Amino acid sequence: MSPRKALLRKVADRVKAKALLDDVVSGELDAYEGYRRLYAWWCSSNAALQELRPLFRIEGISPDGPLGVTDDFRKQVVEVSELLAKKFRD
Numbered sequence: 863m864s865p866r867k868a869l870l871r872k873v874a875d876r877v878k879a880k881a882l883l884d885d886v887v888s889g890e891l892d893a894y895e896g897y898r899r900l901y902a903w904w905c906s907s908n909a910a911l912q913e914l915r916p917l918f919r920i921e922g923i924s925p926d927g928p929l930g931v932t933d934d935f936r937k938q939v940v941e942v943s944e945l946l947a948k949k950f951r952d
Contacts, residue, residue, distance in 0.1 A: 872910040876950060879903055879911050883947040886940060893936035894929070896943065901925045913949045917942050 879900065886896035904914045918925045920938050929935065
C-alpha cells in the first residue's frame with residue numbers, strides 16, 4: 863500500500879471511530895453495541911486507533927470474553943468513550 867493510501871485509510875479509520883464514540887456518548891448507539899463495534903474496528907486497525915486502548919482495558923471487562931452488560935458496564939463505556947472522543951478532536 864502506498865504511503866498516501868495508508869494515510870487516507872488511517873484518516874478514514876479515525877473518522878469512523880470518532881463517529882462511533884460520539885454515537886455512544888450521545889446515546890444514539892447502545893453502549894454494548896458501540897463497545898463491540900469499536901473493539902472490532904480496533905482489532906482490524908489498531909495502529910491507527912491506539913487511543914481506543916483504554917476502552918478495552920476497563921477493569922473487570924474482557925472484550926474477548928463474556929460480557930456482563932450491566933448498568934455499571936454501560937456507564938463505564940460511556941464515560942471512557944467521552945474521554946476518548948475528546949482526544950480524537952485534538
